[in-house]
Structures are given as structure tokens and as C-alpha cells.
Amino acid sequence: MAELNGLEPRDVFGHFLALSAIPRGSGNERGAADYVAGWAADKGFGVRRDGLSNVVADAPASKGYEGAPTVIIQAHLDMVCEKDGGSRHDFTRDPLELYIDGEWLRARGTTLGADDGIGVALAMAVAEDVSAVCPPLRLVFTTDEEVGMGGAKGLDVSGLAGARYLINIDNSDEDEVIIGCAGGVISDSRFAADRVPVPEDYGAVFVSVSGLAGGHSGGDIHLGRANANVAAARIVNELYREYDIYIKEVTGGEKDNAIPRECSVTLFAREPGRAAAAARAFGRVIAREYAAADPGLTVSADPITVSDYTALSPDLAGALTAFALLAPCGVISARPSDPSMIETSSNIGVIRAGSDGALITCLSRSYSESRLADTAARIRLLADALGGSVSARGEYPGWEPDPGSKLAALFAAARERLTGRRPAVRSVHAGLECGIFARKLPGLDMVSVGPRAEGIHSPNERLFIPSVGRARGTLASVLREIAQEGGS
Ligand SMILES: [Zn+2]
Incomplete structure (x- = not known):
């Protein structure tokens, strides 16, 4: 613990350690809001808190x-x-157990x-620094x-009108x-349960697509990796050409925002041994396609024994296969102004099909609001045509990059002065x-910045300790410049 208390910069890590002792999973931010609101009131800052536990604090400018x-x-x-x-660990009750691992800060488990x-913590530290020159x-x-x-x-945001700059530290x-981001929307396509009995002389086969690299459905979508749900649909579609098969259930992917790494299909075939061999053979064809981009892709298919001889109706199974093969997936378009950047993409993240019907979840992203809406509309059209119904959720808007951002130029220059390295804008x-x-x-000049962290959203999340001081230094330097330039 003594070691943790010695982390520099002290002001930033002091707040971070305090926050780490407060459970603050999404939906449970009340304690963390108490902490920042209490701190702001202590400092004499104006502070407002709303029913969602958002906290806004007004820190006055340095004198002059x-x-x-x-x-x-x-x-x-x-x-x-x-x-x-x-x-x-109980995330509703327990403080995080932080520890230092070389130059990294981590939490146990x-x-x-x-x-x-x-x-x-960075925002709090720069705001409370009375020695700094601040707007x-x-x-x-x-x-x-x-x-x-x-x-x-x-x-x-009525209390924020009139602000010129926004620095998001995330x-x-x-x-x-960062000077721009894609918007997104999740489409859940649901198909009602429709089951039929399977002839008793059929045998079951378990087909599994696994070993894929996966990754973030936004940040990694341009890498050309395989999508396990699509690969499984291709195998099923291939089997349909020669074998009389029924689909019992499908389980693919875990999250809408992750490229699915695994998908399994339990099916019935009149000749299970031959169907399994055909699935494996076609799996090798797919694996060859992805030998460079996703070399771990493996398809296994083996006859298994099951007790429940029911399956999706052929109509429903056909609709799901068509959906998985025809729905927009992967990179859809590049930015017209900069073809090296992806503009629009979509990910078939999750497929579940079984005795309760079926659900296919897609997360689409675009910098362009109209192209995002167009992608969601195509998914809706497809689901409608195939007898499903779509509901959209979790929509958030994109942020159109402004290559002329003054704030970005200030950050890039301050960073270069401090570290000798020019950051990518x-x-x-x-x-x-x-x-x-x-x-x-509208009209805010914005950037998103922050220190270096890896493995975020996983128990491997770790923060590179030396980067925190650099982030604090860059932030303070930019604030000083804004104050001096526009001050009296
Ligand atoms: Zn975040």
C-alpha cells in the first residue's frame, strides 16, 4: 500500500486510489458521484448533480x-x-485491489x-492545482x-453553453x-420459435468454428479477420447443397461490439458421418482464405448423440442462414475524403437460435449519420423479408473530425514539446x-486524449504509470496556453 501511495503524480493517483475503493460499475455510480461532488464542494466550486448521478463542477479561472x-x-x-x-471480487461492494507490476498499475483479478x-482523476488534479494558470x-x-x-x-448541457473547447479524457x-469517432446503432433481429420433429434415422453433428482472433468490432474491423457467425453460416449453406439437414441450435459470439471468435451449430443429417466430413472439408477452404488474416481459425465437426429430436423448421433455418450471409458485415465503405479510413462497418456479433426462436444482433458504425441509418435500414429490410422483426437500441451519434481543430494542434504541439514525439491526430x-x-x-472544438492503458474492458487491464505524468503535463500545458492566449 505504501508503494501505491508513492505513485507520481501524487495528486492524480491520490484521486485514482480513492475512486478505486468505491464500487462504480455502470448503473452504480452513486458513490463515485458523491466523491467528486463532495470534492468539488470542498474546493468551493459550483457543483450540480442530476438524477443520473452526472456531476458538473465549475472551477473558476486563475486570477487574471x-x-x-x-x-x-x-x-x-x-x-x-x-x-x-x-x-x-464483488463489484457491488469490494474495493479494487490495486498493485504495481513493473511500470504498470493493475488490479488483482x-x-x-x-x-x-x-x-x-486527471481532471480533478488539474482543476485543483492552485499553482497552475488555468482558464x-x-x-x-x-x-x-x-x-x-x-x-x-x-x-x-444548458450550463455548458458558451464553452469553446471540450477535452474528453477517455x-x-x-x-x-483523437478528433473524431463513428456513431453506432445496435439492431436486434428476432425470429419466432418454429420447431419440427426430426426423423429418427437422422444423426446429430456438432460443428464448431473456433480459434479466431476476434477483436473490437470498430477498432479491428479493417483487419480482415473472420467472423465466426458468418463462417458457420457458410458451412451450413454448403451442407444444404448436398445434404438433407436440420438445424437444432446455433450459439455464436458473446457481445455486439466484439468480432465473434466462436460459433457452434448442432445439426441433424441423414448421413452424419459424411456431413461432418463435408463440414470439415469446407472448413479447411475457409481456413485457407483466412490463413494470413486469421490463422487460428479451426473448424471441427463430429457426430454426437442428442436426446431431443427437434429442430428449427427448414424455413426458419433457411431464413437465419440467409440473414447471416446477406446482412452487412465487416467493412462497408471507406471515407471518401481519406480511403485509408473506414467510414461504415457492421458486425454480426451474436447469434442465438434454439427452442426459444432466434436472435441475431448486429452493431453498425459510421462517421456519417445517413450511412449509419442506411446500414440499419438494410438490416431491417432483410429481417422483414425473412420473417423476422427488428428493434434498434443503443444509438449514439458520430463526431465528424475537424482536421483544422485548434485544440488538437495545441495538444499535438504540447505533447511534442514534452516528450519529443509528435502524436498521431x-x-x-x-x-x-x-x-x-x-x-x-454544436461548434465545440473537441479532442479525446489520455494516458496509455492496455487490455481495457478485461481483467488484463493495466495502466502505464509513466504515461500518467506525461498526460497531466500535456493537459496542464494546453490549459495554460488557452488561458494566456484568451486571457486579459
Ligand atoms: Zn471509457
Whole structure:
């Protein structure tokens, strides 16, 4: 513990350690909101808190800089709660157990919550530094970011009107300044249960597609990796050509925002041994296609024994196969202004089919609002045509990059002065709360930045300790420049 208390910069890590002792999974941010609101009141800052536990604190400018443009510093209070299989950690009650691993900070058996506790702590540290030269600040601490950005969506921004800049501290690569992000929408396509008995002389076959690299359905979508759900649908479709098969159940993928790494299909065939061999053979064809981009892809298929001889009706099985093969999936278009960047993509993240019917979940992303809507509309049309019904959820807007962003230029220059390295100024094909602020407060000049973290959203999450001081230094330097430039 003494070691943790010695982490530098002290002010940032002091707040981060305090936040780490407060359970703050998405939907359970009340304690963390108490902490930041109590801190702001102690400092004499104006503080507002809403029914969603969002907290906005107004930190005045340094004396003499009251006329400088107002800067919003924004971070989210909630964290993803993931733990190792063997961990007994209770995310509703227990403090995180932090430890130092070389130059990294980690939490024992759980996510660390540097995403985004370190962003909250950085904002607090620069706002309370009385020795710094600072413009007027609005600290915005939001909730529910990790499960649909409900805090930012519900935030009343009337107190933020008039601000010129917004610094979102929720990026995990210190060598980047983010100036744009894609919007997203999730489409759940549901198909009603429709089952038929399977002839008794059929045998069951278990087909499994596994070993895929997977990855983030935004950040990794351009890598050309396989989608396990689509690969499984291709195998089923291939079997349909020669074998009389029934589909019993399908389980593919875990999350809408992850490229699925596994998909299994239990089916019945009149000649299970031959059907299994055909599935394996076609699996090798697919594996060859992905030998470079996804070399771990493996297809196994073996006859198994099952007791329940019912399956999806041939109509339903055919509809699901068609859906998985025809729904937009992977990269859909590049940015017309910069073909090296993905503009629109979609991911068939989850397929579940069995005795309760079927659900196929797609997450589509685009920088373009109209192309995002178009992608969702195609999914809806397809599901309608195939007898399903679609509901959309979790929509969030994109943030159109402004290559002329003054704030981005300030960050890039400050970073280069401090570290000798010029950061990449770029957009991300993933969602950030900035898109919501861009829509609510048009004209804001925004960036997303942050220290270096890896393995976020997993128990391997770790924060690179030396990057925190650099992030604090860069942030303070940019704030000083904004104050001095626009101050009296
Ligand atoms: Zn985050």
C-alpha cells in the first residue's frame, strides 16, 4: 500500500486510489458521484448533480484569466466490471485491489477501471492545482458510458453553453489525439420459435468454428479477420447443397461490439458421418482464405448423440442462414475524403437460435449519420423479408473530425514539446461520448486524449504509470496556453 501511495503524480493517483475503493460499475455510480461532488464542494466550486448521478463542477479561472475561453474537461465515472474466473471480487461492494507490476498499475483479478477513473482523476488534479494558470473549467463527470452512454445522453448541457473547447479524457493511447469517432446503432433481429420433429434415422453433428482472433468490432474491423457467425453460416449453406439437414441450435459470439471468435451449430443429417466430413472439408477452404488474416481459425465437426429430436423448421433455418450471409458485415465503405479510413462497418456479433426462436444482433458504425441509418435500414429490410422483426437500441451519434481543430494542434504541439514525439491526430472507428456533446453543443472544438492503458474492458487491464505524468503535463500545458492566449 505504501508503494501505491508513492505513485507520481501524487495528486492524480491520490484521486485514482480513492475512486478505486468505491464500487462504480455502470448503473452504480452513486458513490463515485458523491466523491467528486463532495470534492468539488470542498474546493468551493459550483457543483450540480442530476438524477443520473452526472456531476458538473465549475472551477473558476486563475486570477487574471477570467476572460479566457471556457474549457470543458470530461470523463466518465463508471467502469466495466470483468473478473477472472477464479476471482471472488464483488463489484457491488469490494474495493479494487490495486498493485504495481513493473511500470504498470493493475488490479488483482479484475478490470482496473483506469477506463475511465484515470480520466476523472486527471481532471480533478488539474482543476485543483492552485499553482497552475488555468482558464475557466467545467468538469463534466458522466455515468453509464460503458452501457450506452446514458449519462451523457441525459445530461442537461444548458450550463455548458458558451464553452469553446471540450477535452474528453477517455483514450488509451498516449501517442494519439483523437478528433473524431463513428456513431453506432445496435439492431436486434428476432425470429419466432418454429420447431419440427426430426426423423429418427437422422444423426446429430456438432460443428464448431473456433480459434479466431476476434477483436473490437470498430477498432479491428479493417483487419480482415473472420467472423465466426458468418463462417458457420457458410458451412451450413454448403451442407444444404448436398445434404438433407436440420438445424437444432446455433450459439455464436458473446457481445455486439466484439468480432465473434466462436460459433457452434448442432445439426441433424441423414448421413452424419459424411456431413461432418463435408463440414470439415469446407472448413479447411475457409481456413485457407483466412490463413494470413486469421490463422487460428479451426473448424471441427463430429457426430454426437442428442436426446431431443427437434429442430428449427427448414424455413426458419433457411431464413437465419440467409440473414447471416446477406446482412452487412465487416467493412462497408471507406471515407471518401481519406480511403485509408473506414467510414461504415457492421458486425454480426451474436447469434442465438434454439427452442426459444432466434436472435441475431448486429452493431453498425459510421462517421456519417445517413450511412449509419442506411446500414440499419438494410438490416431491417432483410429481417422483414425473412420473417423476422427488428428493434434498434443503443444509438449514439458520430463526431465528424475537424482536421483544422485548434485544440488538437495545441495538444499535438504540447505533447511534442514534452516528450519529443509528435502524436498521431486521427479519428477512431468506435464510439465516444464526444459524439453526443458534438450534437448537443454544436461548434465545440473537441479532442479525446489520455494516458496509455492496455487490455481495457478485461481483467488484463493495466495502466502505464509513466504515461500518467506525461498526460497531466500535456493537459496542464494546453490549459495554460488557452488561458494566456484568451486571457486579459
Ligand atoms: Zn471509457
